[in-house]
Amino acid sequence: MAHSSSANLGPGFDVLAVAHSVFRDEVEVRILGEGSLKVELAGGDPLTNTASYAVLKMLENLGHKVQVEVRVRKGIPAGLGLGSSGASAAAAVAALNELLGSGVDRNTLVKYAMVGEVASSGSPHPDNVAASVVGGWVAVTSVEPLKVVSIPAPRDYLLVLVVPDLKLEGKTKKAREMVPRQISMEDHVESTRRLTSLLVGLSSGNRELVREGMRDNLVETARLPLFPFYPEVRKSALERNAVGVCVSGAGPSVLILADRSTDVDGIRDDVRRISGLRAEVYLTEVGEGVKVEVRN
Numbered sequence: 138m139a140h141s142s143s144a145n146l147g148p149g150f151d152v153l154a155v156a157h158s159v160f161r162d163e164v165e166v167r168i169l170g171e172g173s174l175k176v177e178l179a180g181g182d183p184l185t186n187t188a189s190y191a192v193l194k195m196l197e198n199l200g201h202k203v204q205v206e207v208r209v210r211k212g213i214p215a216g217l218g219l220g221s222s223g224a225s226a227a228a229a230v231a232a233l234n235e236l237l238g239s240g241v242d243r244n245t246l247v248k249y250a251m252v253g254e255v256a257s258s259g260s261p262h263p264d265n266v267a268a269s270v271v272g273g274w275v276a277v278t279s280v281e282p283l284k285v286v287s288i289p290a291p292r293d294y295l296l297v298l299v300v301p302d303l304k305l306e307g308k309t310k311k312a313r314e315m316v317p318r319q320i321s322m323e324d325h326v327e328s329t330r331r332l333t334s335l336l337v338g339l340s341s342g343n344r345e346l347v348r349e350g351m352r353d354n355l356v357e358t359a360r361l362p363l364f365p366f367y368p369e370v371r372k373s374a375l376e377r378n379a380v381g382v383c384v385s386g387a388g389p390s391v392l393i394l395a396d397r398s399t400d401v402d403g404i405r406d407d408v409r410r411i412s413g414l415r416a417e418v419y420l421t422e423v424g425e426g427v428k429v430e431v432r433n
């Protein structure tokens with residue numbers, strides 16, 4: 138089992154993410170035989186699903202000649218910025234690790250899971266899978282070698298997810314093509330300021346620093362055509378005393394960080410009134426890392 142997640146958190150594109158317990162995927166991996174390498178996906182093409190693709194690449198890397206069947210039970214709506222593709226990959230590699238008794242560490246699990254993302258968005262971004270594997274708030278501080286660190290944050294934060302009723306095939310792939318390839322030194326310094334504020338704010342529980350830091354004018358702004366309602370949702374949430382607001386991953390969902398002084402009901406009311414937006418609003422908590430259950 139692996140939880141859903143929100144990546145980027147504003148200025149942390151491809152680096153930061155947080156798991157949330159509102160949704161979960163379950164992935165079952167069974168060994169069917171030995172002697173040659175084959176991965177089957179129950180009901181689908183193993184090369185186009187992040188779970189089975191991650192399993193295949195992990196088996197190739199470990200040199201195991203086994204036939205396995207992967208079965209994915211989706212609980213996380215796909216294509217909405219909730220880390221759905223990443224959660225399946227995270228759950229799949231954790232299950233395989235347990236099944237084979239490979240004993241790989243969590244950084245290596247994240248490395249295998251991120252490869253699974255190639256099957257969904259064409260690029261192995263590590264942030265969503267890091268949150269689904271490790272749980273909580275995470276930062277991917279290195280890719281070669283893969284290193285994930287947990288970010289301490291106040292435990293009383295609540296997460297509000299505004300999940301639009303929107304379906305855009307290949308959304309993350311399209312969204313990644315919209316990201317600027319070069320930025321100015323001025324933009325780099327401003328983004329570094331925000332990332333610093335966000336990380337110091339989270340780890341020290343400084344609400345104002347988090348609010349200041351959870352902002353992005355680079356990736357979110359470039360992608361705005363995918364979620365034109367975002368500025369209005371952001372404005373409403375901040376007026377209702379949210380701690381911070383950002384696009385959840387590549388969107389279109391919006392992540393709102395809340396605490397006891399945030400008017401969550403007011404946010405729900407405001408979202409209902411935003412023209413052109415039909416969305417569900419979920420109140421949830423920070424999620425745990427991947428869990429594996431052995432069934433004989």
Ligand SMILES: Nc1ncnc2c1ncn2[C@@H]1O[C@H](COP(=O)(O)OP(=O)(O)OP(=O)(O)O)[C@@H](O)[C@H]1O
Nearest residue numbers: 186187215216218219220221222225257309386387
């Ligand atoms: N196990 C899977 N779960 C969900 N989507 C999958 C999976 N395997 C492949 N996909 C493909 O990936 C697409 C969803 O991935 P995408 O990255 O666009 O969104 P997401 O993972 O739901 O959200 P995020 O923006 O947080 O990555 C689906 O449309 C589907 O075609």
Ligand SMILES: N[C@@H](CCO)C(=O)O
Nearest residue numbers: 144150151262386387
């Ligand atoms: N960092 C990734 C997250 C996708 O959920 C992106 O924004 O493309």
